[in-house]
Amino acid sequence: MTQSPATNASSIPSTANIEESQKIAHVTAKDFSIYYSSKEVVKKINLDIWAKKVTAIIGPSGCGKSTFLRSINRMNDLIPGCTVTGDLSLNGTNVYGKRIDITALRKTAGIVFQKPNPFPKSIFDNIAYGPRLHGVTRRPELELVVEKSLRQAALWDEVKDRLPNNALSLSGGQQQRLCIARSLAIEPDILLMDEPTSALDPKATARIEDLISELRGKYTIIIVTHNMQQASRISDFTAFFYEGVLIEYDQTLPLFTNPSKKRTEDYITGRFG
């Protein structure tokens, strides 16, 4: 952190230290912009997000990081007046292409939101909601999926005896893990997390972080966070957004120890934001 930002002038993602076999671009953005009505909130972003890695997106409030995240599985479609330009592809398919099947897209890219948002249904029905949508209807199959997802989300031991109970009776941290399990139940390739721990206490946060570490290598994870310690703890790569612009994108360790841009350094040292 003490090094000069001038040592690395490039804003192009540095991949020098990654082994060749791991360099598979999962999400690719090319000159990708997002507008709310006429306001450009994400400005001409170019980046590759690597498969099976944890990528953190950091930046001050209102910098467009959540907007970008949500655009990956087109959750921004819900916001009236939201339009995009440029290219964004997932697994090589244009996310905003004309023939895209949004249901299939969202099955590929699951999302976990800032506030835990389980349905007001039973724990079982929460997890089974996705599989049911995608055609799994037989009870034994559903039970298998539910158990597998809950185990993956490290929630199984806590809830296995009360699957018929309402999901809202769980604690906040449990609810968030339930939401992760719910996303995992549709077997996505990529897991988008929009500040998943900002509404949780430190203990629950730690559990979620452990969970993310466990999921590392199985899924491509993109996590938006305000918490820089968290980003440094759990991510392989970090992207820094500022006012809709991608300022810097690098492996986490170099970015935090040796940021190439002044703004990045200012932000991670706490001079603003």
Next chain:
Amino acid sequence: MKITTRKMLDRSFSSFGLFSIVLMILALLVILVPIFKRGSTAIVFNGTVEHRRFLLERFERGDEQEMASEITAIQAAQKPVYDMIEHFENRQRKYLDALNEPLTKLAKRSDSIGRLTKRRLKRLDKNKPFLTNVKTIQKLTDRLKGHVDSDNIQAEIEQLDATIQKIETQTKNLVELKEAIRELLGPAPGETRPVLLRKQYGQTRWDRAQVKLHEVLYIEKWDYSNEGMGRKVFEPRVEHFRGTEIEPLFDYMETNTEAMLRPQLTFYWGFLTDKSMDIHIFGGIFPELLGTVYLTLGAILFAVPMGVIAAIYFSEYARPGIIISFLRICISTLAGVPSIVFGMFGLAFLLNGCHLPKGVLAGSLTLALVILPTIIRSAEEAIRAVPRTYREAALSLGASRWRTVVTVVIPAALPGILTGTVISMGRAAGETAPIIFTAAASVAATLSLNPLQVWDQPTQALSWNIYNLCTEHEAANEIQHVLFGMTATIILVVLFLNLFAIILRARISKKLKGETT
């Protein structure tokens, strides 16, 4: 602002609020308590032996042997009354017979008096009612007075006239008395059975019996001696019969009414499940209750699906714009339209336009229109209140919009939708104007219990019949307990529906929030 001022304001506001709530509750009590008090008399009252006899004969409820012994008892108690009347009647007959001799003498005359008398006397007939014969002779003597040409028979004729006048007055009084007694005790023994059901029985209720007893004992007259308003006065009927066999009858009846009618505390639960007989003089209000249930359920059946779908469209699909705003204003306006307008619409469109028969279907559809705006608005509010995060969660898992609505939004909005529905049900149950032209009939066959058979049947309904019986019934006074019973029933129906709504809402909300285990 100073803290003391603020505290004072705060306190005055809360006390004002409390005061208005107390005022509201008081107003409610002032209205409801008398209605329930009088309405309950439809079910709990002092029933006479006539009530039990009616139930046994018409609804086959009660013990036949007990009834037989009861009837023997009341007949024994009533016997002196009818005996006195019979004696009196015989006396009158004798008086009339005594006129036979002078009249035949007159008939033998060869002048016009003789011819007139002869002609008139031929009209007398033992089979005709006594009073008719009396009147025939009275007319004769009246005519004769004009024919008198010599003094020697004038005195005779005038005496005849005076006698017959007296007999006529007494007979008339007796007929009135007998009518009053018949209303109280039912037909006299040996009398031919009257056609009208209400004349076949005496008073079934002790409170009504006392009114009728008063009518036996006193004659209602109007005193116009004062300037302007007339005054109602009661003249003891006994004055008409001073010095006759009937004089003791009045005292006897006054002291022995209980023995003659045997009142006892009765719980008539059949009020809610019996059909009415002779337009609510007897029986219960089951046809009305059933009609109201059919109409209300029918209205809900049509209005809820339409209303919920419209609400889903408004809140989930419609893009905000001029058209949607306009539609919203229309719906709000519709909610405020007087219900008679809906009734007229039902008449014009459903009956005259679509040629639907006047019946449950047309009535239900009209009621559905009345409650539709309320259902749309409440469902829309409930759907809007569902957190956005639920929708996001469902959509993010790949659900389509429709699937999200059906599997997540509607279940979460259910408490609100149900509350709106049940409150609308209360409204539909109470509405009168929309069904006047489209479904209501003051007299109709009781609806079948099979819903498929009733769609084209006109029906009674509580709301309509309360109004109709109050204004149109020829004996509205006699069936006040039924009217209040109906009113209390409809209030109870609405109260229970609302209570049901509150409980249902609480239970579903609790379930949604995961508070139940």
